[in-house]
Amino acid sequence: MHDDFPTSFPSGRMRDPGDEEPGGVTPDDDTPLEPWLREIAVGYNAPPPPPREEMWERIRAARSIRRRLVPRSAWRVAALAAALALAVGVGTAGWWRDSSVDAARDNAIVAAERASGASVGRDVATVASVGPAEPTAPAPLAVREPLRASGDEALDGRLARPGQLLAAATAHPPTPAGAPARARRVVGGAGGVGAPFRLEFALHVGQAETLLTAFQADVSQPAVDPSYQPWARELLTTTRLLQDSPAGRDPAMGTLLDELEPVLVQIAQLGGLPPDRMAEERQLISRSLERADLMTQLRAALPPDVAEIASAGE
Amino acid sequence: MDCTGGAPPLTPLLPRSHLSLVARVLSGDPAAERELYDAHVDRVFRLAYRITGDDELARDVTQETFIRAFRQLDSFRGEAALSTWLHSITVSVALNGVRRARRVALRETSLDELSAADLPATAPRRTEPDLRTRLHEAIAALPPGYRTVFLMHDVEGYTHQEIGAALGVEAGTSKAQLSRARAKLREALRPFRDRVADAGMSPALATNQRGS
Numbered sequence: 001m002h003d004d005f006p007t008s009f010p011s012g013r014m015r016d017p018g019d020e021e022p023g024g025v026t027p028d029d030d031t032p033l034e035p036w037l038r039e040i041a042v043g044y045n046a047p048p049p050p051p052r053e054e055m056w057e058r059i060r061a062a063r064s065i066r067r068r069l070v071p072r073s074a075w076r077v078a079a080l081a082a083a084l085a086l087a088v089g090v091g092t093a094g095w096w097r098d099s100s101v102d103a104a105r106d107n108a109i110v111a112a113e114r115a116s117g118a119s120v121g122r123d124v125a126t127v128a129s130v131g132p133a134e135p136t137a138p139a140p141l142a143v144r145e146p147l148r149a150s151g152d153e154a155l156d157g158r159l160a161r162p163g164q165l166l167a168a169a170t171a172h173p174p175t176p177a178g179a180p181a182r183a184r185r186v187v188g189g190a191g192g193v194g195a196p197f198r199l200e201f202a203l204h205v206g207q208a209e210t211l212l213t214a215f216q217a218d219v220s221q222p223a224v225d226p227s228y229q230p231w232a233r234e235l236l237t238t239t240r241l242l243q244d245s246p247a248g249r250d251p252a253m254g255t256l257l258d259e260l261e262p263v264l265v266q267i268a269q270l271g272g273l274p275p276d277r278m279a280e281e282r283q284l285i286s287r288s289l290e291r292a293d294l295m296t297q298l299r300a301a302l303p304p305d306v307a308e309i310a311s312a313g314e
Numbered sequence: 315m316d317c318t319g320g321a322p323p324l325t326p327l328l329p330r331s332h333l334s335l336v337a338r339v340l341s342g343d344p345a346a347e348r349e350l351y352d353a354h355v356d357r358v359f360r361l362a363y364r365i366t367g368d369d370e371l372a373r374d375v376t377q378e379t380f381i382r383a384f385r386q387l388d389s390f391r392g393e394a395a396l397s398t399w400l401h402s403i404t405v406s407v408a409l410n411g412v413r414r415a416r417r418v419a420l421r422e423t424s425l426d427e428l429s430a431a432d433l434p435a436t437a438p439r440r441t442e443p444d445l446r447t448r449l450h451e452a453i454a455a456l457p458p459g460y461r462t463v464f465l466m467h468d469v470e471g472y473t474h475q476e477i478g479a480a481l482g483v484e485a486g487t488s489k490a491q492l493s494r495a496r497a498k499l500r501e502a503l504r505p506f507r508d509r510v511a512d513a514g515m516s517p518a519l520a521t522n523q524r525g526s
Contacts, residue, residue, distance in 0.1 A: 030489075033468045033496055037449065037503075041469055044450050047363035047372065050355055055373055056348070059380050240378065262418040269370060 062237045197247040201257075202301075204238050208260055209298040211235060212289060215267060219286045224270055224278060232267035239264060256301050259294055332396040339387055351380055354397060358404050364465045365408040367454075371415060375408045382407070394479050401472075402480040409458055445506055452502035460495035467492050 033041065193201075211231055218225055239261050247253045266285050270278055289295060335353075338346035355376065362375035382403050390399055453461060462481065466472040467488070474485040474492075481488065 030493065031496070033499075037499075038468055040446050040449050041453065041464075043446065044453050044465070044469065045364045045367040047360045048369065050359035050376065051373065052352070052355055055355065055359075055377050055380075056351060058373075058377050059351070059384075062377065062381050063384060244382070258414065258417075262414065265370075265374075 062241075193246045193250045193253065197242070197245050200238075200245075201242055201247045201253050204235070204242060205256070205298050205301045208235055208239075208264070209295065211267075212263070212295060212298070215282075216286055216289060216295075219282050224282060226271070229268055229271045232264045236261065236264040236268055253301070256297055259292060259297065263289060263294065333392050336387055336390060336392070336396065339384065347384060350383075350396075354400050355380070357397065358400055361401060361404050361466070361470065362408050364470060365405065365462060366412055366415070368415070371411050372408075375404060375411050378407045378411075379404045398476055398479045401476070402482065405462060405480050409462070412458070445503070448503060448506055449499065452499050455502070456495055456498060460491050460498065463488050463491040464495040464499075468496075 032038075211228065214225075215228055218228075239257055242248055243254065243257050243261070248257055263285060266281065270281060273281055335346055335350055339350055358379050359372060359376045362379070363369070363372035366372050366375060379400060383400055390396065453464065456464060459481075463477055466477045466480070467474065472480070474488040477483075477488040478485040
């Protein structure tokens with residue numbers, strides 16, 4: 001098996017990294033790994049056969065959860081956009097009487113159609129994460145133009161780019177009614193994370209907190225409740241989806257999701273452990289929860305205006 | 315069970331067929347999704363396992379790779395092989411997974427120290443590592459970038475072009491990193507080699523003796 005050793009090391013020893021030619025050029029820069037070394041290296045993290053069916057089932061489950069999550073978000077974005085546009089329309093009614101009211105109605109319809117017609121996660125996210133809008137000169141009929149993504153603007157999909165929707169909805173001057181200002185606070189808070197994602201994050205944090213509270217309460221019980229594992233696995237999937245969403249890119253939300261993920265992994269994996277290891281593992285999870293103060297962080301993570309977001313998004 | 319006997323062939327799909335497969339997946343054909351998964355899952359899992367060294371983590375990485383791939387498939391332009399695109403996602407997800415796992419391990423360190431303090435003083439000492447152990451430790455100690463290139467090239471048989479595409483670097487950078495990785499491994503094995511040379515044994519023989 002190792003008969004090739006003498007040819008690999010004609011000098012009877014391995015090369016020193018210090019064996020440099022004049023000028024600092026190492027002579028063995030492109031020297032292949034010695035065959036016997038490669039043979040040993042192949043044993044490093046040698047993979048077992050892949051559990052194809054098990055992984056496929058999980059992928060399918062995660063994708064079906066995502067399909068349920070995304071249309072819900074899209075619907076919330078649509079409702080939010082329609083509410084914003086209508087609010088702007090009502091607020092500006094005194095300024096533009098007949099024509100502006102019609103334009104606002106059109107605007108609301110187009111915004112709602114545009115948002116609900118594009119149930120693609122990333123695109124929904126960009127629409128949701130709108131930034132502060134700048135008032136522009138009154139142009140009631142022009143507000144529909146920015147919504148038509150065309151040319152380079154349509155490269156990433158079928159939607160307007162970030163900020164376009166709200167910019168279009170608030171193209172009229174601000175009104176004394178203050179409706180646009182209120183709307184901007186709801187949508188543009190939390191570092192630009194859209195309301196649907198903030199709401200989803202808040203709901204998720206609430207569910208995770210429920211699981212972890214129940215888990216900790218049961219930690220002294222002799223047997224672990226078997227319902228915790230599928231529950232943790234489901235929450236884990238949502239955690240990862242949120243990590244990939246604008247919520248995951250938000251420093252505060254992302255950090256909390258990163259903290260939550262390994263704990264959920266540990267709980268989800270409890271089922272495969274022997275009883276003695278399981279008790280030990282449960283104690284470890286409980287202690288790490290206490291040390292990281294994760295429960296407090298979860299409880300503190302519910303944004304104060306969650307009810308407001310919920311009422312706006314539903 | 316171990317399947318180190320050789321990696322499955324690279325890029326089993328021809329460009330035209332994989333583009334049509336992508337189109338079928340994008341049109342929502344579930345059979346096409348499964349076909350794409352079946353064509354690539356072995357290599358994706360192998361790569362994930364090589365990088366993470368953990369069965370559960372490798373499964374998670376594989377799943378996450380395909381979930382992301384299906385979600386972002388409309389951004390696949392067909393300029394690179396589908397396998398290369400998938401492997402670039404795999405490497406990214408795997409390295410992130412390893413970083414996260416390390417953070418968790420660091421958090422657990424104090425607990426481990428507590429447990430270690432409870433061990434009896436007569437706990438058996440670790441034996442002198444043999445060449446296999448030393449090499450594996452040396453690979454694990456490589457910087458993540460070097461280790462990934464080394465594992466992909468010298469262990470899994472990827473070309474520098476494929477590695478460059480997967481890691482988003484030039485093929486030349488991949489070559490340079492591989493060269494440095496090998497140099498570091500040789501350096502790490504030098505004490506072992508010197509001892510073996512003094513004893514007049516071949517490293518291969520020493521490995522067999524010490525490993526048995």
